[in-house]
Amino acid sequence: MQLFYFSQPAATDEILSLEKEDTRHITKVLRKKVGDAIHVTNGEGDLFDATIVQLTSNKCQLQLNHLRFEATKKPQLHIAIAPTKMNDRMEWFLEKSTELGITTITPLLCSNSERRNIKEERFEKIIISAMQQSLRLHKPKLNPLTPLHEFLETASEDLKLIAHCEETNKRHITELLDKKMDTLILIGPEGDFTPDEIEKALEHQFSPVHLGHTRLRTETAGIHVASLFNALIQ
Amino acid sequence: MQLFYFSQPAATDEILSLEKEDTRHITKVLRKKVGDAIHVTNGEGDLFDATIVQLTSNKCQLQLNHLRFEATKKPQLHIAIAPTKMNDRMEWFLEKSTELGITTITPLLCSNSERRNIKEERFEKIIISAMQQSLRLHKPKLNPLTPLHEFLETASEDLKLIAHCEETNKRHITELLDKKMDTLILIGPEGDFTPDEIEKALEHQFSPVHLGHTRLRTETAGIHVASLFNALIQ
Structure with a gap:
């Protein structure tokens, strides 16, 4: 087909x-x-x-x-992610997360972001191409590049997570994912979120999670979450 | 570090x-x-x-x-995968599966393979670079390009899976993965395994699995499995 x-x-x-x-x-x-x-x-x-x-x-x-x-699959996954310095890495994230069934993508602008602009039109094209390839009838929504502090104010999903690399008390993401809950996760830039950004997210009821025993690149972290969520809602 | x-x-x-x-x-x-x-x-x-x-x-x-x-993590994941027609897609699989903790990679030569040769030296470089990046102390083993029929004879993992797209009675991969079992999974080329290849794999005690509700590209299927296995053995 x-x-x-x-x-x-x-x-x-x-x-x-x-x-x-x-x-x-x-x-x-x-x-x-x-x-x-x-x-x-x-x-x-x-x-x-x-x-x-x-x-x-x-x-x-x-x-x-x-x-x-075909009705929208529930629950939905929203990944808010800082675009990578190398553009092709972000584009791979867009393609793979679309194939894996993501619902919404918000490019985030963070303190440590090395990339501070995106090509929305090109991103949209990649998403459409991956949607067609994977035979999805729902196009993931791509939001504009949004400053983190602004984004935190509007987030309203059932489950709100932040994946950061600071050495704090964090649970593995699979302990928190729930197949009845629309989920939003924040994934930071190459230099991670700042302690101030993490604190602000916690104030907004985001729960800190880690993504496993190896250090993952930004785009790999995003694909990993999309993959786990895909399996969760089978 | x-x-x-x-x-x-x-x-x-x-x-x-x-x-x-x-x-x-x-x-x-x-x-x-x-x-x-x-x-x-x-x-x-x-x-x-x-x-x-x-x-x-x-x-x-x-x-x-x-x-x-650091001792080798148990259990181990071995993905035998047909290299993609576009070389960069295979290279992304190598990088991402290394970050996610894969142990062994075997490039497979199948009936429908459009790519019938690989650059082993370049593949090795990509694996080393991803190993360093993700702070892994174990380098994944890269086997030479191996014809599927030959490979089936030697496979000895506890759990042997084949992910194919034929409409048969298949269970979702997460129903079969077991955190006590070294696992091998076969992932086919863009044109899938042939019915004959699938039959041969089943004769060699491979269990058929599907990878979810969306159609995944070859390299995405590989990364998806590496991601699920990574979470399984947390």
Whole structure:
């Protein structure tokens, strides 16, 4: 099954015009012809059977037929993570966590962040590509880069965790994860959260956790959490 | 803590000459001087305190002092995986699974393998770099590229699993993982194992497993297993 994404609202028996890049993929890579069928999702749970009714080198029109709606998986995982200094590491995190079923990603700006800007459009593309690849009908939500102190004020998940490297009394994440609880976890930059940031998070009812016996890179920590959560909600 | 690896046999109070690349790192990146101390491991569980006793642009001599020995973590995880068509995806698997504590990696040659050769020397470098980064004192073992049928004959772990995508009666991997059992899992190429390969594996007492509700890329499947095993043996 080859899955495509389009962001327009869902409607049955609609005619849909694909964007140039997807059209190129359909003609040049998949070598599809008029009359061929593909699958399409709106990233909000709807799956469509789509027949190609018009196709030129830069325009593809599809006749949609609604197949099914899939509700959002519960509970949900939200990872708020400081983008890595090397951009490709953050991009791998986006791809892998999307494949593994993450719901929301918030890039965090922390005191020790070496990267203080992100390419939101490129991040969005990577998420969409991984969503299509892994046949997910729900597109993870990517929030804008947000300063940690600001983010702490708005967090409202059932379970709020912070993974930091300070030597304090922390439990392993699997002791706290609960398959009935929407979960948010904070993952810091290469230089970790500052003691002040950790204190602020604890004041906001975040519980400190560790992620195991080896030292993990930022993006590995994120993928590790997504992986454990994926298995938890099986 | 900055950890270096050297492959020579362990001995206390030995003088050690580092290779050119590590010497370059010590002089150019870390800007270390004679008298400074670093940590060194032989990748077999030994940790040394090392003082720089001689340093030029391409030669670094260290005076070693044995600090401690760490036994191999039990149980052990062995992933036998078909290298991905895109080499960087396999390299990410090597890095992430090393960070997460894997013991042995066997690149597999399968019927549907699009990549039929590997750069062992480069793979080894990536593993060493990830071992140093994650402060592990045990270097994961990298086996040569091995044809699946040959590999099946020699596998001897307590628990032998195969993750394939055929629609058969499979249990989720977490139902079978056991923290008392050395585990081997087979992960196939982009085009999956063939029905014949799956049958051969089952004849050799491999149990079929699935890895969750989303479709995972080959390297993501590998990282996901390493992540679950890491949490299991906490």
